[in-house]
Structures are given as structure tokens and as C-alpha cells.
Amino acid sequence: MASRANRTSREDAGLGAGLLDQCLDEVADEMGNDEAKSEELPWSSRRKKKWQMNPPKLMKTGTSEIQANKWPKWSPFWYRTWVRVTALSGGWAMVILIILVWRWREIFGSVAAQKRRQNAVAVGKERRESLVRAKRLCRVGISGDSDIPLDSDMMIDEEQSILEAQTLSAVEELKSAIAFQGKGAMQKKVGALRELRRLLSRSEFPPVEAALKAGAVPLLVQCLSFGSPDEQLLEAAWCLTNIAAGKPEETKALLPALPLLIAHLGEKSSLPVAEQCAWALGNVAGEGEDLRNVLLAQGALLPIARMMLPNKGSTVRTAAWALSNLIKGPDSKAATELIRVDGVLDAICRHLRKADEELATEVAWVVVYLSALSNFATNMLVKSDVLQLLIQRLATSNSLQLLIPLLRSLGNLIAGDSHTISAILIPGREITDNIIEVLVKCLKSEHRVLKKEAAWVLSNIAAGSVEHKQFVYSSEAVPLLLRLLSTAPFDIRKEVAYVLGNLCVAPAEGNGKPDLILEHLVPLVGRGCLPAFIDLVRSVDTEAARLGLQFIELVLRGMPNGEGPKLVEQEDGIEAMERFQFHENEDLRNMANGLVDRYFGEDYGLDELAD
């Protein structure tokens, strides 16, 4: 009975019958020919019967079934099943695997691309930050020759890690060189220092972090000890310079070295050593107020100031730069202290008069900070020749990097001390003519910063006496300013607005309404400056909007024959002022509302209808 059923079932098997047969074959093999056992497993008995009925040809030859099937003798049933299943499914698995890998590559690819982008942004940001820092990397030796080529482009990741490894080993080398007591110890130390210095000055982003982690600073401090040979001091100071030229925490790591660096600024030190130490200290000072205070407390100001006194040499320039970083403040004490140092004022005048442009630039920056921070210094500077020298230099130079600090110093001296305008820049004097010429030259320049700051200086001059205003008004500055008012970027327009407005209002006396100078106001409005002021009213900058509204008030109040309101309306001034109804700033709201109510009330325009 069972066999019949089996036969039927076997016939019904359909697909996979061949495989089934194979499986059954094996099972039969394993189960042996034991009939008793085969009764528990119907299909094995069926198999046996089949053999008995149709013995396979192979049996005749006497070779075993096993050989024909290529299976090892020991392999159990489940092993063979597993192999067969795997063989079949393996094909599919390969296909799926290939698809997955292809998909994953895309995902990994985009992850990698994203990482690269992030990296690029971080690097770009880092580069931007490093560009605008007040610190300077020393890549070429003070003597001017560098014995290795400089890489100016970004290093890729692998190169960076190689560099870091080299730095690590260089620091180790230095450590052992310092510990070495025998013959040629000095050469060893200098050699190790040189190697470290080279690694730290090759690229735009030296491996400072690696060097710090390896413990470079204490070793370098040891190399700075008194009595060391110049070469050693120079290389050590150079390494410290570049360590301090990067991120804030890296610069702060130089704290233990500061006293020694300051000590080597003295007259006893050789000039290159002193200069390199000043450079390192300049970097430290450029970091921030805290480090500046530390340096000042340790007495760094005086020795560096003295280094600025000679007539020429790269040392003077480095010292001037370091000084400008040191007195930056925001406290005025350092600036006041500096101007008091014997010979400094005289040196400043000398350099402004005669020095080449590079040195004059750094000295001019010193004057910028002196005049911006310390009233005492401003006073002293104004009483000396510095004003003339600044103007002279401004007239003769064409280098933007020199013009910027010269112009700014001039501006600071005028803004900071009333004596300048009231006693020195008196209209009619030659110096006053010269200064206007020079400011016009800056206004004509193509550089945004010069135009903006020149307008600022002019606005301060125009804030002087009536004679000053008349003088400025009749100069060539005014046509230039009017042109700038319509074409220049916003920040320049704002400064020009200050100039023009100051020209139209008399100096304030007491608390009343300042008088208008109609001889200036009327022609200026006639030459079309009102639209620009109304534009300022529309701007989002509170200060500019305020300026615009104040000027509109002048026009409304001062233009003769009641023309003011009409003019303002023509230029859409009413609409611009009405915007302030919904403005956050209460002062501006009140100002605008006040003007509109007073000058554009119910009665406005009525007289036109009269005829």
C-alpha cells in the first residue's frame, strides 16, 4: 500500500523530481540496505526495490555508488543537502550581493563626498581665520635665505600625517640631543632644532598640535637658556614663533617661554636673535588682551620700543609690528606708556619722514593705535610734526597698505583732539589745503576702505567751525561726494551723508535748534542729494535711517518758500516716513510721525486748491 502511494506521489512530484531523486539516493545510501530500517522510511524501501528491479549499470562494473556521485564517503546527509542548497542559492546570493555592493558604494560615496565637503568647509574656514589673524608665520629666515622650498598649497591628509610623524620624531631627537652631554652636544642640539624648525615652517599650516603634544615647548625653553650660542637661540625662537602663529590655545602654550624671550630682547643679544624673539612676542601679543597684559606686566614694552629707534634694518620693522600688537588695548595704558618712552616720538617722526614703505607702514600702524586709544599720546602727537608728515606721506605714496594706516591715523588725530581742528587745521593755512587735497585723492581712489575712511575724516572736519564748512564746501570734495552718494556701496554713502549734513548745520550752541546754513543746504539739495537721504531712511540700519530723517527735517524746515515739503513728497519721502508706523524702533517712529504730522498735516496742499 505504502509503495503505491509513494509511487503516485513520486509521479506527482513534477519539477524538482530529479533533485528529489538524488536526495533519496543519498538517503538510501546512508540508510544502507537494511530492510527492517527501511520500513520506517518508506521511500528508502522503495529505492531498494527499484534497485532490485533495475540495478544501475554502474553496479555491474562494481564501482560504488558513491564514486558516481562524487561525494566523500564520510559526508552525512545534511552535509550533502546543504551543499546542494548552497550551490543553487549561491547563484542568487551572488546577484543580490552585487546589487547591494553597488548600492552601498553610492551611499558610501556620498558619505565620503559629504565628509570631503565638510572638510573643505572646515579647511576654508580655518584658512580664512588664519588669514585675518594678527599673527604672522615666519617662513623665511631673517637673513632672507631659506634652505628648503616652501609649499604654499594645502597639504592633503596623508602628507599631513607624515608631517606629524616627522615632527614627533624631531621632538624626540631634540629631547635626546638636550640630554646628551658629550662632545658635539651643541651641534646636535642645533641640528635637532633646525630640523624641527624646518618642519614648522614648510607649509601654511605647520604641525603645531603634534609638536605641542610631543612636548616641544619645555624643550625649546631649555634651549633658550642664557649663554647658549646664537644659532641655538635663533632656531629655538623661530620654532616658538611659528608655534605661536596659529590657534589661540597654541599661542597660549608659549606662556612658560615668555620671560626668556623677553630677556633676549636686550642690547646684549645679537640683532637677529632679538628680532626673532620680538617676532615670537608679537605673535603672542596678537592673540588677545589677556596675553597682552601678561607681556606688559613682564616688561616687554620697553625693550621692544628701543628696538624701534634705529634708522633701518628688518629689526626695526619687526619691532614696530610687535609694538602695534602689544599696545592694541583695549586699555590705553600701554599706548600712553609707549609714547612716554624716550626717543619714541622722535623715531616715529623720523620713520614717517624717511623710511621705506614697509617700515613706514608698520610705524603708521603704531600711530593708529596710539592716536585711537590714548588721549595723552594724541596730544603729544598733535603737538609734534606728525600731522604734516602723515599728510606728506599720504600725498606721495600710492601703496594701499601704507595709505590705510596713514589715513586712519589722520582721522584719529582729528577725531580725538579738538586742538587739531581748532588750532592747526585752520582754513587758509597751507596744511589745511594739503589735507583736503590728500582726502580728495583718497576719495578718488578705487579702494573702498580709503573712500569710506576719507569721508569719515571729512565729516569730522565739516563738524568744525563755519569757516571749516565753507572751506570744505568750496573744495573739490563736494562734487566727488555727490557722485559717491548715488553710486557707492552703503557704508560709504552713510559717511558721505554725515559730511553733507554737517556742512549744512552750524555748530551747536546751547540747547536750541542748531541754525541752518542755507548757502550750503539749498545748492546741495538743488544738486539732487535728497533722494539719497530718503534712501537711507528706507534702509534697515538704524543709524542710517536716523540720519536720513534728520536731513529731511533740515530740508522741511529750511528750504525757502515752503519748498521743502513739496520736494520731499516728490521723492516719495512721505511714503518712506510712513513705513515707520510699523517700525520696532520707538525713536525712529516718533521722529517720522512727528515730521509727517507737522509738515504733512490736514492743511497740506490746501493752498494749491485755492486757485
Add this chain to the structure above:
Amino acid sequence: MATVVDMDAKGELGFPYWTPVRRRLSPDSPFFAYGNIQRELFAKQVALDLTEDEKNQLQNLVDEDGRDIFCPIVGCGARLTFLEDFEDHYNARHAASCSVCSRVYPTSGLLSIHVSEAHDSFFQAKVARGYAMYECLVEGCGLKFKNYKSRQQHLVDKHKFPRAFEFFKKAHPSKKARQKHQRKQAIQKRGETSSKMEVEGETIDGLVSGVSRLSTSDSSPSSISFGHHHTRGFIFLPRAVKRENSTHNGTKG
């Protein structure tokens, strides 16, 4: 910017007149930022080349001043990227103007309220029949009132509007519209038909400008204070308006 400013001379209107003063700036003022950056770039340029992209980025660094600029219109607070962006933003978002009378409102919601209340006769008809048509001007409140006065009362009570602030503020229509209006007034001087719609239109403006300060702004600017200063002449009531107020008292409500 740190400026040395004398006390602005303020006249009877409280207006800070233009006073020429010397402006002294500290060295870390944003005014000098651009020049400082240029200094450092020059010093490093010997070893570096700046790509065009980086130059632009540095320029942007200075332009934006490192500060965020936000739209100063109350209730907006949108972030603006450049100083010059403001005009575009204003024209896009805050210049909803009425096509009939050319008045400008800071939001489209207020504009539509103005249009229906001032220029829609259907609205007036419904009001006359006693429907509650006057919507509360504050977004999200949604209450409606039968007459102008009760809405005004609601705004004062519930939303802390100042009683008199800005309510009588006149808008300043274009010259043409003004001429038309004045001619109309001259003609209607004898007649008792006061141009009610005109009046309500004007007072709407007052309410509208009032509500613009209280609408859905999360960051209510601290500079806003209502009703505290009317003793100081904070509210300007031009004589013309005061006159009108007394003649039209009876017609309100």
C-alpha cells in the same frame, strides 16, 4: 559704533535735530574691520595666493559685520542677509497697498480688513442689518463686533491697545486723492452726510497701526510702550484732526 555725541538738541516736538559732532571711533569698531583685514592679508600675501572665492568670502565677512540683521517691522523679524536686502524684503512682504485709496499696510490681513471696512458697501449693508462684521485686528483672536466702537473697546480691554494712541492718526494719501477728498469735503460741508467711510477708514488706519505692534510677534520689542507717554506729547494730535474729532463724535458707534 562708539560715538561722541552731545545731547541731541530737542525742540518742542522732541525731535533730535541734526547736530554736527566729531565722531571718534575705537580701533576695534566694526567700522575699521575691513581695513584691518586688508592689513593682515597684505602681510601674508607674500606666501599665499587668494582664490577669487576666498576674496569674496572675506568681503562678505566684513559686509555682514558679523551681526545678524533682522527686519525691523513689528511682527516680522525675518532674517536679512545684507543691508541692501531690506528693500526687496519690504516690497515683497510689507507693501500690501490698497488699490482704491493707496494706503499701505504691513500685512495682507490688515489690508483685507481695511478694504472690507472702508470700501465695501456690502459690508456696510450687513452692518446696518446688525451683523457682527467688525473683526478684531489681532490675528488669532477672531472675535467679531457689531460696531466700530465695541471693537475698539475690545482692543483696548483685551489686547491692551492704547485708548487714544494712533487712533486718530491720519494716513497721507497721494496728492490726487487728497485733492479729491478736500473738494468733496468742501462740497459736503453744509450737508450732514459726513463721509463716514472716510472717517472710519482713517481711524482704521490708527487701529491697524496699533495692532501691527501687537500681532503675532514672539519677540515683542521692548521699545514699544503704549499709552505711557501721552502726557509727553508722544501722541501728536494735529489741530486738524482734533477739529474733525469733535465734529464726528456723534457719528461714531
